[in-house]
Amino acid sequence: MAKLHSVLAGAALAAAVLTGSAVPLGVAPSRSDVPGPPSTSVPVGQSSLPGLTTHVDRSCSGTGTDGLRVEAVYAVELGSVNRYTESVPTILNELANVDDTFAASAAKTGGGRRVRWVFTPDTCVPAVAQVVLPAGALSGGASDAASFAGAKAALISAGLTDPSRRYLVFADSTRLCGLADLFGASSPTADETAQGPLFARVDSPCWQMQEGWHSIAAHELMHTLGAVQPGAPHAAGGHCSDESDAMCYDDQSAPVVITHPCPAADEALYDCGNDDYFNSAPPAGSYLATHWNTADSQFLDKVVSIGPPPTVSVAGPVSVRPGLPAILTATSSDPVGTWSWTVSPAGCAVGSTTSPSLTIQCPTSGYTTTNGQVTATATFQRPDGRAGEDSHAVTIGVASSLPLTNNLSAAPTYLFFGQTTRLTATVMSGSTPVRAVAKILSSTDGVHWTTVAGPLDIGTDGSVSIAARPSLSTLYQLATYVVGGTGWTQTNRIIEVPVYKASTRFGMAGTAGRPDVMKGRLINANTGVVIPNTTVTLQYRYYGSSTWRTWTTRVTSTTGYAVAGVQPKRRTYFRWYFGGSSAYYVGSASAAAYVTY
Numbered sequence: 001m002a003k004l005h006s007v008l009a010g011a012a013l014a015a016a017v018l019t020g021s022a023v024p025l026g027v028a029p030s031r032s033d034v035p036g037p038p039s040t041s042v043p044v045g046q047s048s049l050p051g052l053t054t055h056v057d058r059s060c061s062g063t064g065t066d067g068l069r070v071e072a073v074y075a076v077e078l079g080s081v082n083r084y085t086e087s088v089p090t091i092l093n094e095l096a097n098v099d100d101t102f103a104a105s106a107a108k109t110g111g112g113r114r115v116r117w118v119f120t121p122d123t124c125v126p127a128v129a130q131v132v133l134p135a136g137a138l139s140g141g142a143s144d145a146a147s148f149a150g151a152k153a154a155l156i157s158a159g160l161t162d163p164s165r166r167y168l169v170f171a172d173s174t175r176l177c178g179l180a181d182l183f184g185a186s187s188p189t190a191d192e193t194a195q196g197p198l199f200a201r202v203d204s205p206c207w208q209m210q211e212g213w214h215s216i217a218a219h220e221l222m223h224t225l226g227a228v229q230p231g232a233p234h235a236a237g238g239h240c241s242d243e244s245d246a247m248c249y250d251d252q253s254a255p256v257v258i259t260h261p262c263p264a265a266d267e268a269l270y271d272c273g274n275d276d277y278f279n280s281a282p283p284a285g286s287y288l289a290t291h292w293n294t295a296d297s298q299f300l301d302k303v304v305s306i307g308p309p310p311t312v313s314v315a316g317p318v319s320v321r322p323g324l325p326a327i328l329t330a331t332s333s334d335p336v337g338t339w340s341w342t343v344s345p346a347g348c349a350v351g352s353t354t355s356p357s358l359t360i361q362c363p364t365s366g367y368t369t370t371n372g373q374v375t376a377t378a379t380f381q382r383p384d385g386r387a388g389e390d391s392h393a394v395t396i397g398v399a400s401s402l403p404l405t406n407n408l409s410a411a412p413t414y415l416f417f418g419q420t421t422r423l424t425a426t427v428m429s430g431s432t433p434v435r436a437v438a439k440i441l442s443s444t445d446g447v448h449w450t451t452v453a454g455p456l457d458i459g460t461d462g463s464v465s466i467a468a469r470p471s472l473s474t475l476y477q478l479a480t481y482v483v484g485g486t487g488w489t490q491t492n493r494i495i496e497v498p499v500y501k502a503s504t505r506f507g508m509a510g511t512a513g514r515p516d517v518m519k520g521r522l523i524n525a526n527t528g529v530v531i532p533n534t535t536v537t538l539q540y541r542y543y544g545s546s547t548w549r550t551w552t553t554r555v556t557s558t559t560g561y562a563v564a565g566v567q568p569k570r571r572t573y574f575r576w577y578f579g580g581s582s583a584y585y586v587g588s589a590s591a592a593a594y595v596t597y
Contacts, residue, residue, distance in 0.1 A: 043096035047385075048209040049104055049268045051309035054385040055096040056103040059114035059301035060124040068164045068192060068298040070221065071118040075131045075155065076172040077138050083172055084130045090207055091170050094217050095126050097209045098168075101218040101246065103306050105270035106295065111280020112303040113295060115221075118165075128170075131158050138173035138203075148179040152199050163193040166224045166299055168217060169201045177206040180220035182238045185292040186231065192298055198224040214246035214268045222247055222270065225294040227277035233287055234259075234276050245272040270294075280305075310334040312380045314392040316360075321398045322483050323364040323427070323434035325460065328392055330356045330378035337382045348374045348396075350435075350460045362396050363457050364404075364427075364488070365437040365481035369396055397483065402429050404490035408440070408478040410468075410497045416526035417471065417502040417584040424465045425458060425478045433462025437481045444472050455481060472583060473498045501586045502526040506536075506576045508590035515565035516595050520576030522560050524585070530560025531585070536578045538564045543571040543594070571596045 043055040072095055074084050099114050106113040117126035137154035141147030151171065160167050180200035183192065200220035209215040227247050228235055234242045237253030243260045244267040250256050262272035271278040275287060280295045282288035288295075316328035330339065341358045343349035348362040360374055373393045381387040407426045415421055427436035439454035458464035468476070475496050482488045503525035511517040518538055522531045534556045539548040551574065554562040562576060573594040580587030 043092065043099075045093045045096060047100045048097050048211060048215070049100045050265045050389070051104060051387055052100050052385060053381055053387050055093075056100050056114070056306055056385075058096075058099060058119075058124055058126075059116065059303055060119070061116070061301050064117075064119040064121045064124075064127075067116065068166075069116045069118045070166045070168055070299055071129060071160075072126050073129045073131055073155070073160065073167055073169045074172065075133055075138060075151070075169050077133050077135050079135050080172065082132070084128075087170065087172065087207075088128050091128055092126060094170075094207055094209065094215065095168075097215045098218040098221060101215055101268060101270065102300065103303075104268075104309075105278060106280040107305050107308055108269065109274050109280045109282075110305055111295065112305040113280065113300045114303050116299055116301050129160075131155060131160070131169075133158065138171045139175050141175070144176045144179060147175050148199075148201055151201060152181075155199060156197070160199075161197055163196045165197050166221065167197060167199045168221050169199055170207055170217075171201050171203045173203045174205055176201075176203050178202045178216040178220045180223035182223045183226040184229070185226050186229065188290060188292055188296065190226075190292055192225075200224050209268075212264075212267065218270075219246050222277075222294060225297045225299055226292050227270075227294050229277065229292055231287075231291065232276040234273070240272075240276050242272045242276070243267075246270055247277065248272065306384070306386060309386045310337065310380050310382055310388040312378055312388040312390040314376065314378050314390045316376075316392055317394060319395040319398055320360070321402065321429075321488070322362045322367070322396050323404075323436055323488075324429065324432060325350075325359050325361040325435075326394050328358045328360060328376055328378075328394075330358075330380070330390065332356075332380040332388065334380065334382055337380050340379045340381070341376055342379070343374065343376045345369060345374065349376070359460070360394055361435045361460050363435050363437045365483055366455065366457075367396075372397055401489055404429055404434060404436075404480060404482065404488040406438075406478045406480055406490060406493040408476060408493040408495050410476070410495060414498040414500065415470065416500050418469070418524045418527040418529060419502075420467050420469045421497055422465050423452075423468050423476055424463065426463045427458060427478075427480055428462055433460065435460045436462065438464075439479045439481075440466060441477045441479060442468070442470070443475045443477070446475055449477065452476070468497070470497060470499050501581070501584060503586050504531065504578055504580070504588040506578060506588050506590035508576055508593055510574065510593035510595070512595075515567040518564050518566055518574045518576070518593065520562045520590050522556050522562070522576075522578055522588075525588075530556075532556050532558045532560055534578070536562050536576055538562070538566075539575050539577045539589075540566070540568070541573050543573070548575070548577070566595060568595055 042057045047055050076082050102113040119126050133154040181198040202217050206216040228240045234240045236256040237251045239251050240248040241256045244262050244264050278294045279288045311333040314330045317326045320326040341353040350359045350361050373395050375393045377391040379389040405428045409424050410421045427434045436458050437455050440452045441449040442452045443449045453466045478493045505523045505525040507521040509519045537553050538551045540551045541548050552564050556562050573592045575592040576590040578587050
């Protein structure tokens with residue numbers, strides 16, 4: 001998003017309708033320069049400024065309408081959808097971001113500043129006036145400057161004429177992003193009411209502060225307070241040239257060379273170097289001590305400083321092989337607070353992310369990094385909401401060669417058909433566990449292999465277990481995946497798990513009747529599990545004979561039972577018989593039961 005310039009605007013008046021909060025007229029006495037106590041009015045919501053988690057407290061000095069104040073205004077064109085009610089929470093949150101900007105910027109030089117909002121006395125919540133302007137007042141204009149001038153004229157016609165006000169207008173329009181009047185002053189004691197009411201306009205696409213940027217509302221409002229004056233050390237049109245800074249960029253109004261003496265994190269703050277337009281304690285004889293300093297604006301209240309954010313430092317290795325751990329340790333200048341970490345890519349963080357230390361351990365394959373690096377950011381937050389952070393990048397990949405040792409074991413080491421073994425895969429580098437990406441494959445002939453599990457992240461302890469129930473004697477292989485160029489050498493591990501025929505057991509029960517019922521149940525004797533869907537034989541022999549003959553055959557049910565009716569004409573013995581399976585089961589016969597007639 002480009003930073004947007006300000007204009008000095010003026011245009012003919014136009015008819016409009018004003019509703020909502022009153023707009024007091026007249027200049028009331030200036031506010032006190034004595035820092036006031038912290039307010040108990042803390043806006044809800046999350047601050048968008050680096051170093052702040054919650055919004056700072058507001059200043060609730062005065063009656064809410066006395067003195068020089070900034071008034072928030074919602075403006076919409078006649079005939080457009082009026083979204084005043086639903087927009088107020090968004091606007092109030094952005095006003096809180098504006099206060100956050102002043103608070104954090106003043107804290108750089110040990111001061112405290114808050115905006116003197118027009119507010120409701122019983123709640124200290126900024127009042128948001130509602131203005132309905134003629135059609136085209138916001139969306140018209142051949143240029144952004146012309147659109148701003150037309151809107152300003154309509155707003156003045158609506159009654160926004162108080163020179164003791166700076167009007168921060170949230171325009172329900174997509175015509176532009178933000179424009180504002182620039183208060184022109186050179187004297188450190190300039191009369192801020194001399195130029196009449198000044199306006200800052202922010203259109204709906206720019207109502208909310210974006211992460212990594214600055215508040216557009218804070219940028220435009222600062223113009224109306226007098227930033228940046230042409231004589232400032234780093235002046236560039238109505239802006240400045242020393243980044244990063246909420247007011248600095250090349251606005252193309254004059255040739256300028258942009259420099260970057262301040263870190264990118266300062267983009268949300270005012271005055272990189274504290275020497276162009278905002279300093280709560282300018283050194284004697286400096287430019288801001290002898291010229292207009294917006295920190296002295298009567299539209300701001302002096303309050304107790306929130307103090308600088310805590311400083312944070314993260315230390316740790318600069319490179320590590322994928323799969324091996326890198327321990328990062330963070331320290332803070334403050335003794336009391338809470339820690340949190342964010343990691344990109346997130347999958348490389350293991351263990352707790354709320355302690356001063358963090359383990360980075362990327363798997364050996366299947367992860368994505370930026371420029372081959374994992375970046376971890378530690379944030380330390382004090383109880384007052386101020387937070388500091390530091391980042392540390394770890395390059396994933398080391399050119400030197402190390403062995404990667406795969407091991408695969410089974411317990412038990414052999415099975416009877418129907419039993420389960422647990423396969424345990426471990427990947428080590430010497431005595432160090434490796435967080436590997438691996439597959440476990442199986443084969444009964446050593447030629448054709450089938451994936452049993454994976455690819456899977458075996459974890460930071462270098463170990464993972466899975467259950468297997470082979471039908472036949474089976475070979476299992478552990479294969480590990482690694483990122484190319486990381487120097488791992490490895491040998492896949494193959495083991496054999498023999499599978500033997502399971503013993504079987506046939507139960508037998510007879511029930512007298514017409515016919516008599518012979519009932520049997522076939523069970524895997526090694527596992528105790530019934531054997532369903534298997535053909536079995538009901539055999540018989542007559543009394544005095546030792547020869548068993550087939551009476552009938554049955555297929556065992558899903559519960560392992562076989563049932564047949566019999567009605568012999570003489571004393572006969574019956575038993576259930578299973579001949580076994582060449583691959584899986586040993587045969588068995590039940591006890592015999594006889595029927596007498």
